[in-house]
Amino acid sequence: MSVTTEKQSFSQDLIASAELSQFTEATASREKAFEDFKLVGLPDGKHEEYKFAPITKLLAKNFNADELYSKPTASNNDLSSLIPKGLGENCVVFVNGVYNKSLSKIKNTSKVVIKSFVEALESHLHVVTEGLTEIAESKDPFALLNSALWQDGLFIHVPAKATGEEPLYIYHLHDATEKKVASHTRLMVVVEKHAEFSIIERTDSLGKHPVFNTINEEILVDENAVFSYCKIQDDHGDLIHVGNTTVHQKKSSRADTYTISLNGKLVRNNLSIIIDGEGCESHFYGLYMTDGDTLVDNHTTVDHRKPNSFSNELYKGLMDGKSKGVFNGKIYVRPDAQKTNAFQSNRNILLSDTATINTKPQLEIWADDVKCSHGCTTGQLDGEALFYLQSRGIPKDTARAMLLYAFAGEVIDAIKDEHVKNYVDSIVSERLHKSY
Amino acid sequence: MSKDNQVLEEFSSKEYEHGWSIDLESDSAPKGLSEEIVRFISLKKNEPEWLLEWRLKAFRHWLTMKEPKWPNVKYPPIDYQDIIYYSAPKQKVQPKNLSEVDPELIETFKKLGISLTEQKRLTGVAVDAVIDSISVATTFKEKLGELGIIFCSFSEAVREHPDLVKKYLGTVVPSNDNYYAALNSAVFSDGSFCYIPKGVRCPMELSTYFRINAANTGQFERTLIIAEEGSYVSYLEGCTAPMRDENQLHAAVVELYAMKSAEIKYSTVQNWYPGDKDGKGGIYNFVTKRGICAGDYSKISWTQVETGAAITWKYPSCILKGDYSNGEFYSVAVTNNYQQADTGTKMIHIGKHTRSRIVSKGISIGKSQNSYRGQVHILKRAENARNFSQCDSLLMGDQCGAHTFPYIDVENKSAHVEHEATTSKIGEDQIFYCLQRGIDEEAAIALIVNGYAKEVLKQLPMEFAVEAQKLLALTLEGSVG
Known part of the structure; x- marks a missing residue:
């Protein structure tokens, strides 16, 4: 009981002390979000969506309420080493939640508008406000918290028919060498009609102090546009991350999302795909490979609002050590969304006796002329396959790594961008060879 | 149509x-x-x-x-x-x-x-x-x-x-x-x-x-x-x-x-x-x-x-405490008009080498809502536990709903858990096939629904199976004859 009260009081502390007056921009939407946040508060262990992710407990343990919204601090260390070589040519870097122009390199040949969120509030006010209202409708406590307390963000506008653009890398770096860091970042991407664009996002940090990071992402993919989004978490510090990503798809658009979670203290990804037009195609893939006491929680929702669309989901997990994997995949098919095809698959392998997996694939169907299915498996490595490889003279550890690599390969192979694919491939294989 | x-x-x-x-x-x-x-x-x-x-x-x-x-x-x-x-x-x-x-x-x-x-x-x-x-x-x-x-x-x-x-x-x-x-x-x-x-x-x-x-x-x-x-x-x-x-x-x-x-x-x-x-x-x-x-x-x-x-x-449930114990759940749930069903099972694997099997068939008709809600929980000491779950939903009419809420919690690496679920309607090609062979539409629907529920019905004792089939036919009567 005492733990619950402690958590509640942490939530109350936060509500009581949060100073919205420090912000000068978008104050109306902040206040509305904060009013909504007050109603829900930080989720406790009984919250259905946060049952297995004790974020509030971790926050209460590691932070004081006022540390969650303090002004961002600059970093004195050189963080450029955190940017992987070869992937930094067209990139935007955030340091402790603030857009860092000196580390960012944006190719100016591009037609794409990339600017800080605060600047965009002036130049693209209309688009931004609309987006803010939409995400404010989310009932997720951390999405609301972010909407109230965001410090900085990025606005990306891809004009109509813009194709062949270079992918954009976004790095969220945190310097926790000296003190704790809490950052709240937003991202808004508007891909106009017939345009094509792709984004790769990655978080990382220096130092061992706890880092709390929330990111709200609002992505609008307009008619016939193609968008690809890859989120990589391979954080070297004690990261507590909550990401809320909403992809809004219009008629005949296509979106591919990849969520790769490899490290961190507690990583929670809320991915929500809204199919709001006919003839859409949406693919979303996830890979979580965890070790130590990492907890990765993926909540995905695909909301079919219009007919004749297709969605396909594949999430795979490898849990080792004391790590925990959580998966919740929801498929909603609204009454109007006839002729929807929606597929979902979640496969997990537990590698140690102390690792756990909680999964909840969920279908909610209100239309009759649909084909929907989900499958979910949990098991261990196939003993016979392992034996086969060993009998051919391959050492057990290598054989194991090979099999695990093949398991993860299904997701990696689905990544279309060659650079990203090679990059993910290299970190995954490095991980596998290091561990086995 | x-x-x-x-x-x-x-x-x-x-x-x-x-x-x-x-x-x-x-x-x-x-x-x-x-x-x-x-x-x-x-x-x-x-x-x-x-x-x-x-x-x-x-x-x-x-x-x-x-x-x-x-x-x-x-x-x-x-x-x-x-x-x-x-x-x-x-x-x-x-x-x-x-x-x-x-x-x-x-x-x-x-x-x-x-x-x-x-x-x-x-x-x-x-x-x-x-x-x-x-x-x-x-x-x-x-x-x-x-x-x-x-x-x-x-x-x-x-x-x-x-x-x-x-x-x-x-x-x-x-x-x-x-x-x-x-x-x-x-x-x-x-x-x-x-x-x-x-x-x-x-x-x-x-x-x-x-x-x-x-x-x-x-x-x-x-x-x-x-x-x-x-x-x-x-x-x-x-x-x-x-x-x-x-x-x-x-x-x-x-x-x-x-x-x-x-x-x-x-x-x-x-x-x-x-x-x-x-x-x-x-x-x-x-x-x-x-x-x-x-x-x-x-x-x-x-x-x-x-x-x-x-x-x-x-939610008829099984606590599988003894080693090598076995739990099974077979269900056919039919909802019509404004009926609402939220049913399923819980399989709690505690003992070693425990096995469970879940087969759930939901049929929603009219304005009804049919939900499957189930949990498969493999506890830490349940070595070599095995579960297979299958939850299918059949929708008849465009105002009903089918929902699936399976919870799968695994704490032991040797567990082998499988879950699959599908939602669909009676295929037009299936009905067409029957019509083509001189089976009228009502009989065709009866045939298909019976086949769909067969896996569960065959689990019933003989005396009951007769009544259950009668009941299913009665529920489908009007569309089935």
């Missing part, structure tokens, strides 16, 4: 066939619920002190609990003070054979097509008929007695076998387990008790027919089945209820206890009054059913065919 709709409409307008009421002189408690009522029920049934205490404890706990809101169902709030918690058909002397039983009761069974005499003669099934909370006739008792099998009403068990009841009551479903289990524990009226001694294979299917009869009477049965080491029993439960306008609450508790190498097979055909086609009336069926495989190599198998009740809320 229009013919499709027409067929569905005809089918949707099919009224409940078993709707009638018989005037039995009720010996009822006043409306409402309080400690006095709990004492009244206990007194009425001449219960020993410990049972009264047990009821009161459950009642006091119930007062502190809140009605669960998580099921995916909607209904107006229930006024628990507007329910009569006890009513018994008036009978001065316990009947020794059928001829002494109230002829009106016999008539009741005849209307249902399950007359006791016929059951006795044709199928050899022993029937413990529960009408309005009290057991009226128990047959084949002597025959079972020879084998040492106890099969009687719950109140009789309390009188005759208090040690057994005291030892096992509430061990599988504790009195504070959930809101409705606590309510049942406080006010349960009667039910069935079954005890199979060591090494005995029960030679016949044991069966109970429940009916809700007097208006405004919530029925709170309690069933307790104990299978000793190496024994086997197959138990059948079936329900129909007369047409009513007020919603009736039905909160039963079923506890199964299987010792080493014992096997319990529990089959249900549920056909409570589902409300009329505008969603008025109907039974609220909030049931807690749970079995424990306490010993190694034990097995519990649940089979259910759910066609009735305005709201169904039940």
Whole structure:
């Protein structure tokens, strides 16, 4: 009981002390979000969506309420080493939640508008406000918290028919060498009609102090546009991350999302795909490979609002050590969304006796002329396959790594961008060879 | 398509066939619920002190609990003070054979097509008929007695076998387990008790027919089945209820206890009054059913065919405690008009090498909502546990809904858990294929639905399978013929 009260009081502390007056921009939407946040508060262990992710407990343990919204601090260390070589040519870097122009390199040949969120509030006010209202409708406590307390963000506008653009890398770096860091970042991407664009996002940090990071992402993919989004978490510090990503798809658009979670203290990804037009195609893939006491929680929702669309989901997990994997995949098919095809698959392998997996694939169907299915498996490595490889003279550890690599390969192979694919491939294989 | 709709409409307008009421002189408690009522029920049934205490404890706990809101169902709030918690058909002397039983009761069974005499003669099934909370006739008792099998009403068990009841009551479903289990524990009226001694294979299917009869009477049965080491029993439960306008609450508790190498097979055909086609009336069926495989190599198998009740809320579960124990759950749930069903199972794997299998088939028609909610939990020490779950939903009509909420929690790496679910409608190509071969549309739908539910229906004991198929055909009548 005492733990619950402690958590509640942490939530109350936060509500009581949060100073919205420090912000000068978008104050109306902040206040509305904060009013909504007050109603829900930080989720406790009984919250259905946060049952297995004790974020509030971790926050209460590691932070004081006022540390969650303090002004961002600059970093004195050189963080450029955190940017992987070869992937930094067209990139935007955030340091402790603030857009860092000196580390960012944006190719100016591009037609794409990339600017800080605060600047965009002036130049693209209309688009931004609309987006803010939409995400404010989310009932997720951390999405609301972010909407109230965001410090900085990025606005990306891809004009109509813009194709062949270079992918954009976004790095969220945190310097926790000296003190704790809490950052709240937003991202808004508007891909106009017939345009094509792709984004790769990655978080990382220096130092061992706890880092709390929330990111709200609002992505609008307009008619016939193609968008690809890859989120990589391979954080070297004690990261507590909550990401809320909403992809809004219009008629005949296509979106591919990849969520790769490899490290961190507690990583929670809320991915929500809204199919709001006919003839859409949406693919979303996830890979979580965890070790130590990492907890990765993926909540995905695909909301079919219009007919004749297709969605396909594949999430795979490898849990080792004391790590925990959580998966919740929801498929909603609204009454109007006839002729929807929606597929979902979640496969997990537990590698140690102390690792756990909680999964909840969920279908909610209100239309009759649909084909929907989900499958979910949990098991261990196939003993016979392992034996086969060993009998051919391959050492057990290598054989194991090979099999695990093949398991993860299904997701990696689905990544279309060659650079990203090679990059993910290299970190995954490095991980596998290091561990086995 | 229009013919499709027409067929569905005809089918949707099919009224409940078993709707009638018989005037039995009720010996009822006043409306409402309080400690006095709990004492009244206990007194009425001449219960020993410990049972009264047990009821009161459950009642006091119930007062502190809140009605669960998580099921995916909607209904107006229930006024628990507007329910009569006890009513018994008036009978001065316990009947020794059928001829002494109230002829009106016999008539009741005849209307249902399950007359006791016929059951006795044709199928050899022993029937413990529960009408309005009290057991009226128990047959084949002597025959079972020879084998040492106890099969009687719950109140009789309390009188005759208090040690057994005291030892096992509430061990599988504790009195504070959930809101409705606590309510049942406080006010349960009667039910069935079954005890199979060591090494005995029960030679016949044991069966109970429940009916809700007097208006405004919530029925709170309690069933307790104990299978000793190496024994086997197959138990059948079936329900129909007369047409009513007020919603009736039905909160039963079923506890199964299987010792080493014992096997319990529990089959249900549920056909409570589902409300009329505008969603008025109907039974609220909030049931807690749970079995424990306490010993190694034990097995519990649940089979259910759910066609009735305005709201169904039940999760027959297995606690697989013994090593190598086995749990099974087979379910067909059909919802029509405004019916809502939230049903599924829980498989808790505690012992090593435990296995479970879940097959759930949902059919939603009209404006109904059908949900599967289940949990497979593999605990840390459950080495080599194995689970397979399959949940399929069939949608007929564009205003119904099918929902799946499976929870899979695995804490042991050697576990092997598979889950799959599909949602679809009857394929036009399938119907076309049948039409092409001279099978009309109604028969085609019947054929396809029967095939869809076959995997579950074949699990039912023969005597029951006939009734279940009849019931399914009846539910689909109009569209099927």
